Amino acid sequence: MQRRSIRRVVAAVLCAVAASIVSGIPVSAAPVGAPGVTLGSVTSPDGSFIERMEVTDARHLRLFVHSAAMNQTFPVDVQRPADTATPKPALYLLNGAGGGVDRASWQLRTDALDFLSDKDVNVVQIIGGAWTFYTDWVKPDPVLGVNKWQTYIAEELPPLIDAALGTNGVNAIAGLSMSGIPVLNLAIAKPGLFRSAAVYSGLTQVSDPAGQQAVKLTVELYGGGDAENMWGPVGGPLWAANDPLVNAEKLRGTHLFVSTGTGIPGIHDQPGGPFRMEKPADTPKTVALGALIEGAIFVSSHNLQARLDQLGIPGTFVYRETGTHSWGYWQDDLKTSWPVLAKGLFPQP
Template identity: 30%
Template sequence: MTSLRLATLGAALAITALTGAGAAHAAAPAVPSAVPVPVPVSGPVSSPSPSPSPSPSIPVFSNGYGLTLVPGDTEVHSPTDFTLTVTTKQLSGKHRIRILLPTAYGTDPARRWPVTYFLHGGSGNVNDVEAAPALHSDSMITVVPDGGLKGWYADWLMQNTAEGAANWETFHLTQVVPFIDANLRTRGDRAHRAVVGLSMGGFGSLHYAEARPDLFGHVAALLGGIDFGMWQVPAAVLGTELNVTGAWCASSSSGSGQCTGFGPVVDSDAVFGSPYPVFDADRVWKAVDPAAPDNLAKLAGTGVTLYTGDNDLIDVHTAAASNTVKARLDQLGIPSRYVNYGNGASLAPSCDGGHNYGCWAPAFADYVPRLEAAFAAAR
């Protein structure tokens, strides 16, 4: 069906959308005192010499792997917190990559660091990481790539919508990851690389860990749309494609004060094709479903963590999806850690069990030390 035919259905179903809220306003981590030094670049690059650094206090980056830096469009928030702007043929327009370095990155030039990729939720952006201070760790590099307002961490089936080129998965996995490894002192093996995400990004993190187990040895999905067998998850995707902003605002408990919407309306089949199980029309949905046993089986040897609450209109569904994924992982004999904090009382005073950074931030505060320990144990 076209987006016009599905508009009424999308509006009705998007009340249960599982996408994340826009950037929440929370206190940013304290500015570290260390000043990084320029970093020599390894690996193939598209230019013979590094691009000039916008500031002497942050590493020098070079174009490469299909990414071109936009000169003069780097934001330096602090010496260990900065945002690059890049272009790529895989996506229309300019896109940002926020990078958080450990305090000692510049003072310990012989050391290489694990890397965690944080995938934000729908209608969010790279600045959402400010609301989760635990992700600015002194034990790892955190990279926050743009995921689009409704990119769904996928190479879209339709490339001729109002969004234009939309190969988000290719951008992240074949461009951003090697670009970071080439430009920063990283530990490049899977045991020292993690992918974590919330809401729409929870789908993205689990999907990416399944799609590229060679890249990621650790994955965490927070309140994610991770079971495409539930009608509520395709409904969420349709809601973002059709930009049913009003329904999302009505159901959101984020408290962020923002409702920016999901960008221009696109065809309801734009991302994954038709969701209807008729003549195999839903084949793309089946292929990328994180809860499919064949996909979950790819997580053998990966550290898997799931978090969810169950106390609002959205998270009763993320809890059901997480329950399914946990049960199937158990059936496959794949160890995992599952935290359902219910109404939030067991997690933090700020958490009401809903779909918001009042819960996501303390969930990351619980998870990051465990991830740091896993990185250290993998030496």
């Protein structure tokens, strides 16, 4: 009789496990190898949710987040702090124009994760959004689709990340190149959500002719989209509404870091160097293009600094004597910016 009872219990457990597999409901909200991670049933206010998770090891995992605003699921790569016994802050990292879905990403091109591994912070890498400027587009684009990236990053993702990782709700954000505008605009749109913001070789103004041309080249020439589907006709009110220079007053209270080179080739611009993505024979051409981009960003960064100075808003601006638009400099700049990021992530009482 006792054996039959034991067999019934075992059978019941196996049936429960089988049912959970068939229904897609995880047996455990925190699989072995992901301590402190809880998927649960948390949703964002608009119904966004985490579909599932893949665990690489105890500190690295990929979340698959369904965005209600875009009706699409995107991966989010996470590096957990070494100590998860108490809630820790989160540093959101944005990639450049490729959105991190190509070879040009923080994870593949730099030692950013190694550098941040002892910083007691959750590192949250946004994946997706290539050529979109991580903004909310006014219309769906035939090539680039539906884009509501500001809503995703500012509204949908944070409550999911906080619940899943058990963060303390304190955030900072950093990004390079195309991400310069959205990093600043996210800080402007949601004051206090990101207490520090760092921009590496990123455009910082878009309602002037040079900025407008840079945006159009990114969206249309490289991305194949239509910039009017993003912010309406060029020069229209939405271009000014999304210009950090115009809206700089709303950056008050955010710890700011902005860096750029001059466009003069430097240490990371040698053919065959560890940060070069092109064939050595193509390096001179790539460096020349990077020099033009960086030179324009150099001017844009000075304009932002002048505006902040006019408003009495502090910011840390680093102008390297050399350097074009490439990953070696962004790796260096991330490390240089850490004290500024840390001011927001670990505020002193």
